[in-house]
Amino acid sequence: MKYLYNLLAIALFLTFNSCSVYNFTGTGKIDAKTFQVNYFQNTAALIEPGIERTFTQALQNLIQNQTNLNLTNSGGDLVYEGEIVDYRISPITATADQRAAQNRLTISVNVRFTNKNKEADDFEKRFSFFYDYSGSQQLIGSSLTTALDVIFERITQDVFNASLAKW
DSSP, X not given: OHHHHHHHHHHHHHHHHHTTTOOTTSOOOOSOSEEEEOOOEEOOSSOOTTHHXXXXXXXXHHHHHXXXXXXXXSSOSEEEXXXXXXXXXXXXXXXXXXXXXXXXXXXXXXXXXXXXXXXXXXXXEEEEEEEEEETTSOOOHHHHHHHHHHHHHHHHHHHHIIIIIOO
16 A cells, blocks of 8 residues: 555656646747747738738737747847748639639748747748638638638747747
8 A cells, every 4th residue: 555655656746847847838948938029021022911910919829828938029038030921822723714723822931039048949940831712712801811810820830839849
C-alpha cells in the first residue's frame, strides 16, 4: 500500500513539475513577458482594403489567446512586423466553355520576428495560404470574410508555431 502512495506521489510531482515547462498550446517556456504586433502594411499588387488591419488583429488575438504574454504597443520582448506581399485570385479549374469553375485566393505575408531576449530565435519568413471557391461566386461580403478567416487562421497559426512553438 505504501508503494502505491509513493508511486502516486511521484506521478503527481512529475505532472505538476512539467506544467511549468509545457502547456496545451505546444509552446515551451517562453523567455518573454510582453509582445507587440506592429501594423502589417499591404504592399501586394492587388489591394483588398482593410485586410492589413484584419491580419494584424488576428495575429494579436491568437498570441493573446494561446499564451500568457501581455500585448504592448512598444518595447515588447517579442516583436512581430512585416507586410502582406501577395493577394492573388487565380482560376484553378475550367468549364468546357473556358470559364473558371473554381478560383483560388492566395495571400502571402512576410513576417519579421524579433526576440529581444534570445536573438537566435529571430527570423524573417514568408507565410502563405489559400482558399478555393466557386467560379460563379463573387468574393465580396460574407464570402470574402469567410475566405480571410480561413487564410488568416492558418497563416497566424503558422507564424505562432514558427516563433513560439518552434515547429
